[in-house]
Every structure is written in structure tokens, then in C-alpha cells.
Amino acid sequence: MPATPRPAPISETERRQRLSTLRRRMGAAGVNAVLLGSTESLRYFTGLVWHQSERLVGALITQDDLFYVVPGFERSRVDSLPKLEGAIVTWEEDENSAETVAGLLSAKDRVALDDALPLFVYHALAEALGAERLVDGARLVRDIRLRKSTAEIGIIQYAMNLTLEVHRRAHAYIKPGVLASDVVRYIDEQHRALGAAGGSSFCIVSFGQATSLPHGADGEQTYAAGDVILVDTGCRIDGYHSDLTRTYVLDEPDADFARAWAIEREAQQAVFDAARLGAACSSLDDAARAVMVRHGLGPDYALPGLPHRAGHGLGLEIHEEPYIVRGNRTALEPGMCFSNEPMVVFPGRYGIRLEDHIHMTETGATWFTQPAKGPTEPFA
Structure with a gap:
């Protein structure tokens, strides 16, 4: 892996700028507050990282205030975590968190809801506030997250470079007789060794016929000489994902596989060539x-x-907008990041997925990582 310095985490200044943008859009949309749950949007706007459970932990954003809504017994932990400054409002185990949210609002305030909030939170809020005061906040939140900043792109680039190096190491590690589970374990170890503290955020290793299943097969697999190999893995750096797939053979490919691999690479290049601003x-x-x-x-x-x-788009979520799919009329703009992985599947034989990611600049599309070179040369 190139000796490039690890980029700085997202700054408090950038998070405050995100909140300012959100508040401007709230005003234009005629809503008085946005409620974020224990989602990646909570992390995006406030820096607070919390995993979803049956208890509401989130943030209520108004034009003037930022409130963290948390269970009383979790206050000390929330106090200790990195986040933007804001008032912590607690609710106890025998209380209704929706009523706590309602108490922070005026009687007629309209509230836009984080689109990743669980349904049970919505139902409780609808009872406490009235469903007519609740608004789908997807576009308020997602349209801001959709366009990555220079800092975000720098972190994603670092994560992609790291995972590409892990792919190189995995390629050298695979030998006849190796178990897929051993390769998965090795990839996790290499992600950690290179600085991804959480190891692999996911990992698919498939051999032979199992490569025709896009998200891998259940059970153990053993690599045999001549098998097609598919490795799809990634990690997280400061919350941002990498996600790369390589498909290859270690020995000279037969004519059918070589032709199929070339079709896959041609399709991947066609996606890149079509990725123009405004498309x-x-x-x-x-x-x-x-x-x-x-x-x-x-x-x-x-x-x-x-x-x-x-x-699919990529950022704090491994699958997020924009989705590169039929019927999606979203126009490409600078800052958008997304995968390029038009997999070709031959059922019962093999599948080939070459996955690299693109980010849109002011002048057009740019690869995060260079595509694979050939069916036995998975790296540029």
C-alpha cells in the first residue's frame, strides 16, 4: 500500500456546515425540526455513533438547537462519546421517548423524520404528535449526504487503497487446498494490519460454481487448481466504506472464461464512459x-x-444513493460516489464481477481504483 498519510476525520466545522445546510432546507420545506435516529445520518450530522436497539437514541435538530434524546441510564456514555455540542435530554425506562420528543416541540411544529428510523418509533411519534405533523425527511437528509465533500472523498480513497492492497495479498495467499474461510480470516487480518481497526466490514470468497451466486454460497469451499476465484470485500475508515471485487483464475484461462471476462470488463468500462455530469x-x-x-x-x-x-452509491452506508439502476432519473453531479459492478452470471458455471468505484468531479468521472487488467491479472 502506498505510504500516504491517513486523512483526518471529518471535522466539527464540516459537521456544523452540514447542520447549517440542513436548517436552510428545513425552512424551505416548511418543517420546524428533524429527528434523527441511531442511523448513519446521526453520525453524518452530529458525529455521534450509536447502534440501533429497541430504545430511541437520536437527535432532534431545530432551527436554533441540537438536542440528543437518550435513555437516562445511557447519559454518561453519550456524554463520553465524540459529537457536536448539544443538550442531552433523557427519558426513563417507564417513560415514552416519543413524549420526550414532543415536549421539545411547539404544539404545531412539523417534524421531518430520518428515513431510516424504525417503524415502532414512527408509530409512537404518530400517537404522541399526530401523524399529520410528521413528514418524510428522506430528501432533506439524503440530498445533503448524496454529494460527498473533499474530506469524505479523501477518506473513501484511503479506504479503497487499503482494500486494494488487501486484495493483492489475498491473491498471493490463495493456493490449491486453501479453504474459503481461511481466506476470509486472512483478509480480515490484513485489513487490521493495514489500519482498519474493525477488520473487514464484510467479505465474500467464492470458488468455482459458487461464483455464480452474486452474494456467495453457504458452507465451506476448498480451492482447486483451475477454479474461478471471486473475492469481494471492504473495510471502514472513520465510518466510510471501501468495497472492491476481483474475479480471476490463477492459471491460464480457457477460451470461454477469457471471453466472458472480457465481456464483463467491457460492460464495466461502458458504465464508466456513460458516467457524465448530468447523465x-x-x-x-x-x-x-x-x-x-x-x-x-x-x-x-x-x-x-x-x-x-x-x-450503488457508497459512503457511510455501503449501499446508499445514488443507485445505478433502470428507471433512476437522478442526474450525476460532482461529489456523487458509486460502484461500477455489472456482474455477468452463467448459472451453474461461474460468475464474474469486477467492482471498482467512481466519484464525480467538476470535470467528470474518476476511478477510485484502476480496473483489473485481465483474467489472470486482477490489478492494473
Whole structure:
């Protein structure tokens, strides 16, 4: 891995700028507050990291205040965690957290809800406030998160570089007789060794026919000489994800696999070439499917061919907007980050997924990592 310095975490200044943007949009949308749950949006706006449970832990953002709403017995822990400054408002075990939220609002305030809040929180709020005062906050929150800042892109780039180096090490590690579970364990160890404290955020290692299952097979697998190898893994750096897939063989490929690999790489390049500022996300998916059809695959989601969307957005969530899928008219803008992975599947034989990510700059599309070179050369 190149000896590049680890980028700084997102600053408090940037988080306050995010809140300012959110408050401007709240005013334009005619809402008085936004309620965030224990979601990645809570981390995005406030820096507080909390895992979802049956108890509401979140933040209520008004035009003038930031309130953290937490169970009373968790206050000391929340006090100790990194976050923007704000008042901590507690509720006890025999109290209704929705009533606590209601007590922070005026009688007619309209509240936009984090779109990742659990349904049980919505129902409690609807009873406490009235459903007519609750608004879907997806666009208020998601449209801000959709365009990554320079700092965010720097962290994602670092994470991608780290995982690409892990892929190189895994490629050298795989030998006949190795178990898929051993490769998964090795990849986790290498992520940790390179500075991803949580290790692999996920890892799929598939051999042979199992590569035709996009998200891997259950049970153990053993690599045999000549098997197709698919490795899909990533990590998190300061909350931001990496996500890279390589598919290859270690020995000289037969003509069918070499041809199929070339089709996959052509489809991946077609997605990149279609990624122009102002282009609809759907047009990138269309470009990948057009390649498949030219080679007698598909059409649509039919197999052999491409069984799923051509890509997904990435940031604090490994799958987030923008989705590179048919029907998505979202126009590409600077700061958008998304995967490019139009997998080709031959049922019962193998699948080939080459996954790299793109971010949009002021001048167009840029790779986070360079695509694979060939069926036995998974690195540029």
C-alpha cells in the first residue's frame, strides 16, 4: 500500500456546515425540526455513533438547537462519546421517548423524520404528535449526504487503497487446498494490519460454481487448481466504506472464461464512459446491458447475463444513493460516489464481477481504483 498519510476525520466545522445546510432546507420545506435516529445520518450530522436497539437514541435538530434524546441510564456514555455540542435530554425506562420528543416541540411544529428510523418509533411519534405533523425527511437528509465533500472523498480513497492492497495479498495467499474461510480470516487480518481497526466490514470468497451466486454460497469451499476465484470485500475508515471485487483464475484461462471476462470488463468500462455530469443514473445501467445484449446475453435481467443493478452509491452506508439502476432519473453531479459492478452470471458455471468505484468531479468521472487488467491479472 502506498505510504500516504491517513486523512483526518471529518471535522466539527464540516459537521456544523452540514447542520447549517440542513436548517436552510428545513425552512424551505416548511418543517420546524428533524429527528434523527441511531442511523448513519446521526453520525453524518452530529458525529455521534450509536447502534440501533429497541430504545430511541437520536437527535432532534431545530432551527436554533441540537438536542440528543437518550435513555437516562445511557447519559454518561453519550456524554463520553465524540459529537457536536448539544443538550442531552433523557427519558426513563417507564417513560415514552416519543413524549420526550414532543415536549421539545411547539404544539404545531412539523417534524421531518430520518428515513431510516424504525417503524415502532414512527408509530409512537404518530400517537404522541399526530401523524399529520410528521413528514418524510428522506430528501432533506439524503440530498445533503448524496454529494460527498473533499474530506469524505479523501477518506473513501484511503479506504479503497487499503482494500486494494488487501486484495493483492489475498491473491498471493490463495493456493490449491486453501479453504474459503481461511481466506476470509486472512483478509480480515490484513485489513487490521493495514489500519482498519474493525477488520473487514464484510467479505465474500467464492470458488468455482459458487461464483455464480452474486452474494456467495453457504458452507465451506476448498480451492482447486483451475477454479474461478471471486473475492469481494471492504473495510471502514472513520465510518466510510471501501468495497472492491476481483474475479480471476490463477492459471491460464480457457477460451470461454477469457471471453466472458472480457465481456464483463467491457460492460464495466461502458458504465464508466456513460458516467457524465448530468447523465441519468439509469443511462449507466443501460450502457452495461447494451454490452451484454451485443454479446448475446440477457436481455434485461435474464441469465446468462446481468441479474442486478449495475452499481450503488457508497459512503457511510455501503449501499446508499445514488443507485445505478433502470428507471433512476437522478442526474450525476460532482461529489456523487458509486460502484461500477455489472456482474455477468452463467448459472451453474461461474460468475464474474469486477467492482471498482467512481466519484464525480467538476470535470467528470474518476476511478477510485484502476480496473483489473485481465483474467489472470486482477490489478492494473
